[in-house]
Amino acid sequence: MINERQELEEFFEEAFTYATYGIGKVSLDGSFIAVNPATCNIFEYKQDELSSFKFFQLLHPDEEVLKIEDIYDQINVTNTVAKHQNRYMQKGGKVAWCEVTFTLIRDEVGTPLHYLIQIVDITERKESENKLQETIERYTSLKKYNHDAILSLDLQGQVMNGNKMAEKLTGYKLDTELIGMDIANLIGHENVKRILEDALHDNTVEQGIESIITKEGEEVEVLTSIAPIFINSHNIGFYLIAKDISEQKKLLLAKESAESTNQAKSEFLAMMSHEIRTPMNGVIGMTELLLETTMLNSEQREYVEIIRKSGDSLLAIINDILDLSKIEAGKSELQEDILDVRNSISDTLSIFSSKAAEKQLELNYLVGHDVPEYIISDADRLRQVLLNLVGNAVKFTEGGEVIVRVKKVIVEPDTSHLEFTVNDTGIGIPTTRLTDIFEPFSQVDSFMNRTHEGTGLGLAISKKIVELMGGTIRAESDGQQGSSFIFTIRYTPKISVEHKTKQSLYLPSERPGKILIAEDNKINQIVLAKMLEKLGHSVTIADDGDAVVKAAMNEVYDIIFMDLHMPVMNGFEATKRIKETSPPDTCPIIIAVTANALKGDREKCLAAGMDDYISKPIKRDVVTRLIDQFMNSKVGK
Structure with a gap:
C-alpha cells in the first residue's frame, strides 16, 4: 500500500514536472502558489518571479478585464470547470495566446481551498485561424465587391457558388436558382466540356467563351477567365470570371460611328472649301486685275471697289464658317x-x-x-x-x-x-x-x-x-x-x-521667271496668268496633270503653280513624276495651289515633294512674295 502510494506520488511529480502544458496552483485571490516548468516556459518567467504575480495581471492590456471572482462565480453557477482563451503578455513583451482551464479544489466538507489551472499555448493555432479567417474575408470581399461575375463550378459542371454580380449578369437568384444549376445553361455544353477536360493544361479555353445566356434568353457579350480550384492539392472545380463588355462594345461602335461622321464631315468641308473658294478666286482675282487697269472712270472704279469689298466680306464669312467647322471636326492643329x-x-x-x-x-x-x-x-x-x-x-x-x-x-x-x-x-x-x-x-x-x-x-x-x-x-x-x-x-x-x-524679307526678284500654270478652271487660269504677266513673267498654261508633266519634260521652268485637283492626273502624282524625271539643277520649284484649307493639306503637299503651298483665293502679294523668295534662292545657287 505504501509502495502504491509512493509510486502514485512519483507519477504525479513526474507528470507535473515533465508535462508539455502548464500546470499551476493559484490561491483564491488569484496569486500563484506553484507552477510547473511548462508554465514558466509559456510566460518566460522563473518560478520565483511568477510568485510575485496574480494570474490575471499577465493578461494583455487590450483583453477584457477578468477577475478571479468572476471565475469563482462561473464555476459555482455551472458546477463545472471554467475555460477561457485570452492573450497574455510574456516577460519579453511578446504576446502568447493561451487556453486556461480553471478547476476549483475543495476540502472534504466543500470549502474552497485553491484553483488548479491548466495552461495550453495556442499561439500557433490562433495565428493559423487568423490567417484562414483573413483569407476567407478577402475571398468573401472579392466575391462581394468584384465588378465582374464570379461563379464556381464542380467537376460535374454544376454551379457551387457565385457573387452578386453573377446574379446581376445572369438574372438568376443565387441561392434558389444558380447554385446547383448546370452551368451549360449559361455558356453551352461545348464550353463546359472544354473547361472540364482541357482547362488545367490549356489556358486558351477561356477565349472561346464570348457570351453568357441570361434568364431572359438574351446573349450578353463577356470577357472570360477560367481558374482551377485546388484543395489539398486536388482539383475540385473551376472559377469562371466573366466581365460584361456589352457597354464597351457600344462605346466602341459609338466611337467608330463618330470617327465615320468626322470623316464625312472632313470630306464635306474639303468639298465645300473647294467649291466655294474656286469661284471666289475668280471674283476677287478678276476684281483686283480690273482695279489695276487705267480704263476705269471714277464711277466704274467705285463700283468695282464695292465688288471687291463685298468679295472680301463674303470670303471672311466663308473662312469663319469653315474655320469653326474645321476645329469642331478635329481638323485644325497648331503650327508652333x-x-x-x-x-x-x-x-x-x-x-x-x-x-x-x-x-x-x-x-x-x-x-x-x-x-x-x-x-x-x-x-x-x-x-x-x-x-x-x-x-x-x-x-x-x-x-x-x-x-x-x-x-x-x-x-x-x-x-x-x-x-x-x-x-x-x-x-x-x-x-x-x-x-x-x-x-x-x-x-x-x-x-x-x-x-x-x-x-x-x-x-x-x-x-x-x-x-x-x-x-x-x-x-x-x-x-x-x-x-x-x-x-x-x-x-x-x-x-x-x-x-x-x-524673319528677314526677300528682295524683289529682278529676273523675269518662266512659269507654268497647272490649272483646269478657265477663270482661274486667266486670273493667275494675268497676275503673273503683269509682274513681268513668262506664262504657260497646262489644262491637266498629264499635260503638266509633258510640258515640264520638254521645257525648263523656274516655277510651277500646281493645282491639286485636275483631270487625268492630280497634282500629287504630277509632282512625283516631275521630281523623278527632272535633273536636280533644272528641277522647277513646285507651289501647290488648292481651294482646300484643311488640317494636314500643307503637310501632304510638302511630303509629296512640293516646295510651298497657297490656298485660293490667290492674293497678288502672296504670289509676289513666293516668286521673289524662290527666284532669289535660285539666283543664290
Whole structure:
C-alpha cells in the first residue's frame, strides 16, 4: 500500500514536472502558489518571479478585464470547470495566446481551498485561424465587391457558388436558382466540356467563351477567365470570371460611328472649301486685275471697289464658317514656331489704326516685364484671336480707348502661360450674356437689334482656338460700359536671336521667271496668268496633270503653280513624276495651289515633294512674295 502510494506520488511529480502544458496552483485571490516548468516556459518567467504575480495581471492590456471572482462565480453557477482563451503578455513583451482551464479544489466538507489551472499555448493555432479567417474575408470581399461575375463550378459542371454580380449578369437568384444549376445553361455544353477536360493544361479555353445566356434568353457579350480550384492539392472545380463588355462594345461602335461622321464631315468641308473658294478666286482675282487697269472712270472704279469689298466680306464669312467647322471636326492643329509677342500685338493694332482714328479711339498695349520677347507658339492662331477681340472692341467702342495687356501667369505647375486682356470703353455686355456670347452665331449686340455686321462666329472661333492652345477665355462687364476679354495660352519659352535672321524679307526678284500654270478652271487660269504677266513673267498654261508633266519634260521652268485637283492626273502624282524625271539643277520649284484649307493639306503637299503651298483665293502679294523668295534662292545657287 505504501509502495502504491509512493509510486502514485512519483507519477504525479513526474507528470507535473515533465508535462508539455502548464500546470499551476493559484490561491483564491488569484496569486500563484506553484507552477510547473511548462508554465514558466509559456510566460518566460522563473518560478520565483511568477510568485510575485496574480494570474490575471499577465493578461494583455487590450483583453477584457477578468477577475478571479468572476471565475469563482462561473464555476459555482455551472458546477463545472471554467475555460477561457485570452492573450497574455510574456516577460519579453511578446504576446502568447493561451487556453486556461480553471478547476476549483475543495476540502472534504466543500470549502474552497485553491484553483488548479491548466495552461495550453495556442499561439500557433490562433495565428493559423487568423490567417484562414483573413483569407476567407478577402475571398468573401472579392466575391462581394468584384465588378465582374464570379461563379464556381464542380467537376460535374454544376454551379457551387457565385457573387452578386453573377446574379446581376445572369438574372438568376443565387441561392434558389444558380447554385446547383448546370452551368451549360449559361455558356453551352461545348464550353463546359472544354473547361472540364482541357482547362488545367490549356489556358486558351477561356477565349472561346464570348457570351453568357441570361434568364431572359438574351446573349450578353463577356470577357472570360477560367481558374482551377485546388484543395489539398486536388482539383475540385473551376472559377469562371466573366466581365460584361456589352457597354464597351457600344462605346466602341459609338466611337467608330463618330470617327465615320468626322470623316464625312472632313470630306464635306474639303468639298465645300473647294467649291466655294474656286469661284471666289475668280471674283476677287478678276476684281483686283480690273482695279489695276487705267480704263476705269471714277464711277466704274467705285463700283468695282464695292465688288471687291463685298468679295472680301463674303470670303471672311466663308473662312469663319469653315474655320469653326474645321476645329469642331478635329481638323485644325497648331503650327508652333518662334513668335515675337510684342510684334504680334503691335501688328494687330496697326490693322485697326485707321478705323480707330476715325472714331478718335486710342489703341495701346502694355506687356509685363517678365513676358519673354520670343516664345514657341502658333503666331497665326494668336493673331486670329487678337484680331477678333480687338476688332470687336473697336467695333463696339465709340469713344475712349482699347488697350491690350499681357502678363505671365501660373496656371499649373511646370507649365508657362501668358494672360492677354483686351479692355475697351464701349457699350458693355449684359451680365446675363457673358457666357453665351461664345456660342456660334451669337451676336454681341443682338440685344441692340444687330446694329453691327458680322457672322457671330468670331468669339466662338476664338474660344475653340484658345482651348486648342491649352488656355481658357472669359468675358467681364458690368453691363453698362466697357468690357474685358481675358484669355490664356500655354507656351514654351524661347530666347534666341538666331531666329530674327529667319524673319528677314526677300528682295524683289529682278529676273523675269518662266512659269507654268497647272490649272483646269478657265477663270482661274486667266486670273493667275494675268497676275503673273503683269509682274513681268513668262506664262504657260497646262489644262491637266498629264499635260503638266509633258510640258515640264520638254521645257525648263523656274516655277510651277500646281493645282491639286485636275483631270487625268492630280497634282500629287504630277509632282512625283516631275521630281523623278527632272535633273536636280533644272528641277522647277513646285507651289501647290488648292481651294482646300484643311488640317494636314500643307503637310501632304510638302511630303509629296512640293516646295510651298497657297490656298485660293490667290492674293497678288502672296504670289509676289513666293516668286521673289524662290527666284532669289535660285539666283543664290
